[in-house]
Amino acid sequence: MHSTTLPRPPRSTANPAPARVAGSVRRTTSIDVSWPDGVEGQRLFIGAARDLWTPVAGEDGLTLAEARFEVRMTEDKAITAITAEPAPEGLQRLVGARAGGHLRMLLREVMPDLAARAHPLYLVLDDLSGTALVSAFAWSQWYPDWAERLRQRLGEEQHAQLMAQRVNVCWGLQEGNSGVQPGGVPKDVASADAGDVRNPLDPQGWHELSDRDGAGFRRARRIDVTRDEAAGVIRIDSAFQDSATRPEGGRVAIHEYNLRAVADIATLEVLSIEPEARILPFSECPGAIHNTQRLVGRNLGEIREEVLAQLRGPEGCTHLNDALRALADVPELAARIAS
Template identity: 30%
Template sequence: MQKASSTVRDVARRLPARRPSSVRRTTDIQVVPESAWDGDLEVRGSARDARVDGRGTLTASETTRLHLTLDNRSVVTGLAAGLPGAVADALVGSAAAGGFRARLRALPEGSLDPDSPAAALLDDLPTVRLISGYGRLIEMGPQPGRPAAPLPGICTGWAPGGTADRRAQAGERLLGRAPAAPPFRSLLDHPDDFHPADSHAADSHAADLHPETPPERSSMRRRRILEVARHGGDLDIYQYFRDSHLDAAGREGSLHEYELHAVATQGSLTLSALSVRPRALPFPECPLAAAEVGVLLGTSLYDIEDSVRARLSGTRGCTHLSDVLRFLRFAGPLADRLM
């Protein structure tokens, strides 16, 4: 394994302009503790699929919203969303933890489109408690009598003997201030490059604008952009991912941030090119996982989830980078909508 470089603090200041004749999915998940990070959590999610025509005009094709609560065991205790009854009934009372995605796949046929924006939001729920754990680490620091963080060996950043492991063993504070995250809207080439706070606005033009959801102090937030365009006989794929923390003073810091570029063959969706740029990560060892993604070349995006689990587990991978890579499974269904 390569020697760890210094902590990555190269936060993005500007994202690529949307491409003509492309499709994109944007998702936004906000996690807010009801009282403390160790207790119940409120989760607010929204997502949008949109088409961009040859002149660069964007039109939303599908939107969804999600609002739920999780108890301290990650059990879904309340749900308010436009989900089919069979989906809502299956979620309430179930734990958004190990096995959750398998339960989603086992839902009655026709109850949840596995390629939909709603499925993309639900797919992220098992990571909510992990995301909230970083909020606890930042705001509360180490606490006597409880594990400081994930077990050593779970990922590159938590390699045995690495920075995080040594700090945990010494009882030191694991995380300091994350690098300042620019206001998300300032990253965009055009305000409607990301979906609006109210994706169900009656005025379709208003729904394409982007009055960003008001920031909630002491919260965590995950935003994604996945864009697919044709390039010759291939699909050109771009993804941006940012986990951020908003502290009690209203300062937003970028905790996990990646940009990804990939090329996949149309039809088979076989990856022929893949590169990942770490933008902001919490520990010096974290960026090393990005250098390992080449093991996925030749993989079909139809099999990307299994391939990521098989080839980038443990200290070869990063939990959050795996989330980025797994999200590529939606590139194929999006490509089917290219004009």
């Protein structure tokens, strides 16, 4: 099916975040990417995360955990330097690793305690791979001819190889779809205003973000968790957004999902999942939502593994999968409310 027969992709942000509700735990994470040494220099990744408990709506919350890191990374996604607070044992073993599936496996190997405790540092480090994959998108907002510049820098052969590798990596880039046509990527892949995740009516609702001048990229996520003891369920309201700065100010988003889910308090069985595509680059992308129902009936604590098993490659959306995988930390967040 040609893209001209499909509706336009969704391009409307849900920002800002809703105000926190009483009795909830909110996890917020962000990774901001910049190029201090110019477009061909190494990227600087600044990650931050916080878990905030809100006993009473409208009042200050209590910080349960927080984390921060800085990473330097080459253009081919190799980590050259890393610092973090807290600084877990084994952190420096990440130097030399390349962002991607291997890095995620290495994280679980060298930081099993962080993973087991669902510490926010683990989640934001896990997000390095997805952020590294998408962050160069920021330059397309600063150079209208960015795609051609990239082609010239790589050379025709390497550029063609790069484009070929994208085919069937996800639902939206399946062979024949609009994003993988021989003529190249469509020009209008991002036009939606990203808004601001921060709600002026709830100034404590987000941790401090790293706002910088110049070309920059941000991955931001929010996970709100409440326990409904009367119904015997955990309720989840989450959001995920990838955005970039604009020369004229503000931000443009390329990916944004809202995601609601319900799980059984006692068994952690996933009872319902409701993804909402808010901003996506291609008309075909929202179709990935339907396959998420395969996760209903699965165990929430094992959802990282289930996403990889059920929604791999063209069966899912890379960015929706990232939003889903993060829900594996919800049981630990819900337990903190109970305690």
